[in-house]
Amino acid sequence: MKPLTTMATAAVILALGYGAADAQNGRAIRQDQQDVRQDRRELHRDTRDIRQDRRELAGDRRELSQDIKAGRADEVKQDRAEIRGDRRDLNRDRRDLRNDQAVRRGHQDVRQDRRELARDNRDIRQDRRELAGDRRELREDLRDRRDDRRDLRQDQRELARDERSR
Numbered sequence: 001m002k003p004l005t006t007m008a009t010a011a012v013i014l015a016l017g018y019g020a021a022d023a024q025n026g027r028a029i030r031q032d033q034q035d036v037r038q039d040r041r042e043l044h045r046d047t048r049d050i051r052q053d054r055r056e057l058a059g060d061r062r063e064l065s066q067d068i069k070a071g072r073a074d075e076v077k078q079d080r081a082e083i084r085g086d087r088r089d090l091n092r093d094r095r096d097l098r099n100d101q102a103v104r105r106g107h108q109d110v111r112q113d114r115r116e117l118a119r120d121n122r123d124i125r126q127d128r129r130e131l132a133g134d135r136r137e138l139r140e141d142l143r144d145r146r147d148d149r150r151d152l153r154q155d156q157r158e159l160a161r162d163e164r165s166r
Contacts, residue, residue, distance in 0.1 A: 029117065032110050039100065046097040053090040060086055 064079035 029114065032113070036110060043097070043100045046093055046100050049093040050090065050097060053086055053093055057083060057086040057090060 060079055060082045064076060064083065067075040067079055
């Protein structure tokens with residue numbers, strides 16, 4: 001009786017553990033999806049900032065060129081200061097984009113994790129099917145044992161009757 005009880009208990013514990021693992025995996029997937037969306041927004045924002053910085057830099061260079069041709073020394077100094085500031089902004093935005101591209105490499109890791117998670121979920125489904133089969137076998141074994149006990153009691157009664165009738 002103990003081996004059957006132990007097997008039944010183990011089957012129930014296994015089933016409960018797999019249910020909790022599925023819920024946790026679902027939360028992890030949703031969190032990964034949110035992270036990916038946020039990272040994409042940041043990439044787009046950084047790319048937009050770089051384009052804007054380039055436009056501003058080109059405009060400042062045009063103004064500088066015009067001011068040099070017109071001989072406006074004060075405005076030339078101001079234009080050069082603006083260009084330096086625009087270059088700093090551009091370099092900062094490029095650095096941000098490089099960092100975000102490193103995040104993009106992290107997305108590859110997320111995709112790999114998802115593939116592994118899908119494999120794990122397939123394994124869990126297979127384990128559940130096997131567990132259901134084990135439960136059926138356990139129920140059949142319990143029925144067989146009950147039938148065997150009934151047959152044993154019947155045989156004992158018949159034996160006792162035979163011994164009394166002698």
